[in-house]
Amino acid sequence: MTIGDGITGLVGANGAGKSTFLKILLGLVTPTAGTATVFGHDVVAEREAIRALVGYMPEHDCLPPDQTAVAFVTFLARCSGLPARAARERTADVLRHVGLHEARHRLMGSYSTGMAQRVKLAQALVHDPRLLILDEPTNGLDPAGRDELLGLIVRTRVEFGMAVLVSSHLLGELERIADALVLIDGGRLVRAEGMAALTGETTTLVVEVDGDAEACADALRRRGVSVHRERSRLLVELPVASLAGAGAASEDAMAVHDAVRDAVVEAGVGLLRMERRRSQLADLFSTAS
């Protein structure tokens, strides 16, 4: 599996192994089997090289309540090897970017969950990494806070040009921001694909007719086409190979389309809509389990 540029979502139920997978990439956990590389560096042998390139926002609380956000983020910037002055400047920069400029000199114990998540994001950004690894960044946030944080994540991608690997057990929010999706379950990879492929066209043709749908379905069946009724709609199965979309397979698919046309005429119903069904991300879970 290769994770490319852009925002990659890591989905799985609680305990599926999302955090462990991220910790392996970070070199915090040594894999029991297999290998992984980040920017071409092996996660076991070349931890140091990876750490300069990666920013990590953990899932759990990690903010000492008796420190200010400025002191904390500056300290972590210095732990990434930045000189004192650069650390202070970068800290002011990233805290402003995450929208914490006003509260940055307050003790973090007084922060709301939303503010705490922003500090955690800021500390992951402060050393200007190439890849941002975010473990459940929206955990514990209310819907508004969730939207704001997702917006911030998209901005780190679009404006800061960082690749983002973000885990969540909520498919909906990843659907909104991710370019690609990795689905894991029980420590095993289920699927890893670009968003377009995952939500792409299926081999089902949805036909909506105005009139006697059953008559139309019968007409189709007589033409040797597999049809299911779904309320007033007809679900017509295209040849599986038609997804590839070229050559003979494509012609087979066109033949089915022609059959639909002929059946509609024969049954004397009006054709309202005919389109390929797009898959829903939520289907991934049902097919996976």
Add this chain to the structure above:
Amino acid sequence: MTMPTEALAPAAIHDLGYRRYEGPRGGARMARRALFAQGLRALFGIGRPARAKAIPVLVLAVTLLPALGMLAAGSASRGQIPIRYADFISGQLILFALFGAAQAPELLCGDRQHRLLPLLLTRAMSQADYALVRWLAIWTALVLVALAPLLLLYVGEIGIARDPAATFRSMGTRIGPVLAHATLAAWVLAGLATLAATLTARRAYATALTIGTLLVLAAVAAGLEDLSGIPAALPELLDPIRALRTLAALLFDEPTRGMEVAPPPPIPVFVASLVAGGAAALGLAWTQLRRVVP
């Protein structure tokens, strides 16, 4: 409370823009220095709320004020009242122990309580770096705390003398024992406090564990004294506070009456056993620190 939305307005962000960091990255050396400085500041409560400053301020005040008082008395009596270093430091050792017991957990337990390690270990820092630098900060803080009153006394005694130059000539070499005693006291107490703080993530437990260990060792040493067939040196060496007291008397050449009756083991024995005791505690703490899973 959430942030005002205008702080998040995309327009404001666009105006400011994101700047990449192209400057130098110091790597592990810079990270170690930052961790050491942060640790030392935290141990003295610098940049922390008042609550974190309580123990450092208390210990420094209680150890430094008597030194000033002795110097004042010595100055008023024109050197007639002799300043006895060993007596002075003996009473303060338990305060140094208190400083270590209270402040070492501030660092080590705090890091684990707030789960700071995953953040540190994903930066330019290894687990060994972390363990070593944290311990070094605790030791350094204890050296400073243990050295401050003795050094004040030493510099003050030369300063208040009628002829500082002559006094310096006569007691210039005393700086050796001053440094040696503070370093050794810090070595043992830092080892013990670090070990206790690695055994539990709860600060209060770690503090109690350090103080409790010292009390138990003192009690055991006192108990052993009454038993026959046990070498006389053993109780002397088993209790670190007592060993440091006796060592002070030997180093500063201020023997007590009891020592004249039953001479204690020679200085190298004390030094060796204190170094070994501190090293053992440190070794155990090291294995604990290396085991901390992020």
